[in-house]
Amino acid sequence: MASEPDLSSERALDEALLCSIALGDERAGLAFVRRFQSRVFGLALLIVRDRALAEDVAQEALWRVFRHADAYDPRRGAVSAWVLTITRNLAIDAVRVRRQQPTDPHDEVFVRLVALQPGPDEQAEGRQAAAMLRAALAQLPIAQRRAVVRAAIYGQSATEIAAAEQIPLGTAKSRVRLAVARLRGLVASEEER
Amino acid sequence: MKAGERCAAAREDLFELATGALSGRRRSAVLEHVASCPLCASELAELTAIADGLLSLAPAAEPPVGFEARVAAAWSARAPVARRPRRALWCAAAAGLVALGAIGGWLVSSASTPPPVRTAVLVRANTAVTGTAVVTGAAPARLVMTLSSSRPLGEVRCAVTTRAHRRIVVGSFWMDGPTGAWSATLSVPTDELAAVSVLSSTGAVVASGRLDSAR
Ligand SMILES: [Zn+2]
Numbered sequence: 001m002a003s004e005p006d007l008s009s010e011r012a013l014d015e016a017l018l019c020s021i022a023l024g025d026e027r028a029g030l031a032f033v034r035r036f037q038s039r040v041f042g043l044a045l046l047i048v049r050d051r052a053l054a055e056d057v058a059q060e061a062l063w064r065v066f067r068h069a070d071a072y073d074p075r076r077g078a079v080s081a082w083v084l085t086i087t088r089n090l091a092i093d094a095v096r097v098r099r100q101q102p103t104d105p106h107d108e109v110f111v112r113l114v115a116l117q118p119g120p121d122e123q124a125e126g127r128q129a130a131a132m133l134r135a136a137l138a139q140l141p142i143a144q145r146r147a148v149v150r151a152a153i154y155g156q157s158a159t160e161i162a163a164a165e166q167i168p169l170g171t172a173k174s175r176v177r178l179a180v181a182r183l184r185g186l187v188a189s190e191e192e193r
Numbered sequence: 194m195k196a197g198e199r200c201a202a203a204r205e206d207l208f209e210l211a212t213g214a215l216s217g218r219r220r221s222a223v224l225e226h227v228a229s230c231p232l233c234a235s236e237l238a239e240l241t242a243i244a245d246g247l248l249s250l251a252p253a254a255e256p257p258v259g260f261e262a263r264v265a266a267a268w269s270a271r272a273p274v275a276r277r278p279r280r281a282l283w284c285a286a287a288a289g290l291v292a293l294g295a296i297g298g299w300l301v302s303s304a305s306t307p308p309p310v311r312t313a314v315l316v317r318a319n320t321a322v323t324g325t326a327v328v329t330g331a332a333p334a335r336l337v338m339t340l341s342s343s344r345p346l347g348e349v350r351c352a353v354t355t356r357a358h359r360r361i362v363v364g365s366f367w368m369d370g371p372t373g374a375w376s377a378t379l380s381v382p383t384d385e386l387a388a389v390s391v392l393s394s395t396g397a398v399v400a401s402g403r404l405d406s407a408r
Contacts, residue, residue, distance in 0.1 A: 017325060028312065030323065031341065033261055038253040038256065039253050041253075041256035046251045081245035085248065088248060089213055130249050130250060133247065133249075137247070148247065151208065151209070153251060155212055157209055173205075176208060
């Protein structure tokens, strides 16, 4: 029988757990919470910048995952991406409802996202891609990095980015476009090595 | 509008579609185009991967003490609707993915009969160790387990118990953090299994659970 640790199956494990949840296993739900809570809370906190509100958002996000586990579509991406997307959308909504205006990240956020070392649970397969992307992001000019982080993490449209950065709409669009093109190029060239 | 122009117009907004920033009529228009244009659909898939990847860079942060308990309490308060087990079609695919141990294999497996799925909740009274074991596939069966523990457990052994009460150690792994994940291929057929347990290096049961019936 095979006995080597098989940590390369992170994604399969997430799917297996979510599968158990969809089949009605509440305990799997709790195992899932333990597995994702720090990532979900971390993302919510980054966006809403208020621990109490972030907790509400994280709880609601996990609840939605639990509730809609049967609707998850593996063809559209990893479980972790699905969970984080739900979290982001809820966090953005929560901020909009509470402050009546789009959130505006601190400058330190843009720096921290690339300066941070991978966390202790960032070893396995899926996370190598994260490390690669982090390195690629670090190579972008800061203006492009800000634009693409605003778009991907804060869900800002080009119009919102233009307003927040006080730049013309065309400039905002081209910064995002250039950043995405360069990230794709950098990630692709890393993968070829 | 010509086909090329429609693509060019859609591409303008594809990243905003991937990040969820696009809304209203523009969103429906782009979605409609993507549904009928394989080139833009594959472009969207790549942009979504970039957007998802960026999202995963958000630093993790430990939620306030008691978060998990509050989640559990909120769930049981709301659960009557959600607890109802539902048929999840994608599950057969996920089970196939685990059983084959290969990304990309699930498309093939979902076309054939879905493999049986059995789960066990791993718990132990008076210890803060919990986990889930999922057994999928028939021959060979694949076991996937996840464990959470408030303290590092070091080396642990994973064992399965058959219906004939025979305990078979299937392997060992290290739990040097609060959570661990591990999988193995089993030589015992899925339907002969009764329970899954995790043993310490001295043989004490750290957590165990009975496998439910095959689904
Ligand atoms: Zn097109």
